[in-house]
Amino acid sequence: MMLGFLLARAGVDVVVLEKHADFLRDFRGDTIHPSTLELFHELGLLDEFLQLPLARTKRIGVHIGGDYIRMVDLTRLKVQAPFMAMAPQWEFLNFLERKGRVFSRFPPDDGDRGERADHREGARDGCARVNKRW
Ligand SMILES: Cc1cc2nc3c(=O)[nH]c(=O)nc-3n(C[C@H](O)[C@H](O)[C@H](O)COP(=O)(O)OP(=O)(O)OC[C@H]3O[C@@H](n4cnc5c(N)ncnc54)[C@H](O)[C@@H]3O)c2cc1C
Numbered sequence: 001m002m003l004g005f006l007l008a009r010a011g012v013d014v015v016v017l018e019k020h021a022d023f024l025r026d027f028r029g030d031t032i033h034p035s036t037l038e039l040f041h042e043l044g045l046l047d048e049f050l051q052l053p054l055a056r057t058k059r060i061g062v063h064i065g066g067d068y069i070r071m072v073d074l075t076r077l078k079v080q081a082p083f084m085a086m087a088p089q090w091e092f093l094n095f096l097e098r099k100g101r102v103f104s105r106f107p108p109d110d111g112d113r114g115e116r117a118d119h120r121e122g123a124r125d126g127c128a129r130v131n132k133r134w
Contacts, residue, residue, distance in 0.1 A: 001096045008103035009043070016100075023090035030086050031057075034074055037081035046080060049095055055086040 004016040032054070040046040060072035075082045 001093050001100075005096050005100040008100045011103070014100070014103075016097075023093040025090070026088070028089050030088050032085040032087060032092055034077050034079050034082060034084065037083075037085060038079045041080040045095075045099060048099075050081065050085070052087060052091055052095065054091070056083040057086055058083045 001016060004014045008014040037046060037049075040049050058073070058075050059070060061068055061070040063069075074084060
């Protein structure tokens with residue numbers, strides 16, 4: 001999705017293939033790291049992204065016995081957003097999708113989603129009905 005956004009932003013006509021109907025899958029983590037947020041800043045996306053309902057984690061530590069040990073302090077980073085944004089990955093991907101649409105037909109409209117990419121004998125033969133316009 002990110003590559004699709006970058007290509008679309010550079011003027012390339014992009015179709016992102018996705019076999020699922022949406023991005024509502026919950027098996028991955030929900031952390032958007034300061035380096036990713038810095039990239040968003042460089043792309044002019046950060047302010048709008050931070051309007052989404054995300055939590056911000058600035059420090060991480062553990063309680064061991066009666067002691068608290070701080071392990072991570074992101075506020076010391078020299079970046080625009082010195083924290084981890086916590087949000088479901090579909091919020092992140094849907095945001096990129098919305099921003100990419102500004103540039104081109106990105107990603108596929110409803111009904112244009114790829115069904116499957118064929119792999120035969122280890123080689124990619126291409127996509128089976130990747131887009132009804134193709
Ligand atoms: C358990 C786990 C936790 C993670 N937690 C974090 C985290 O907290 N923060 C973070 O920054 N990163 C996290 N990551 C890493 C992050 O998820 C990956 O780096 C990122 O998703 C890679 O993006 P990608 O586009 O290369 O692949 P993917 O995100 O896997 O995208 C590939 C897409 O292609 C689709 N697809 C597959 N086959 C086909 C087909 N034949 N036809 C059409 N579509 C197809 C899939 O449905 C999928 O949506 C985590 C990863 C895992 C596994």
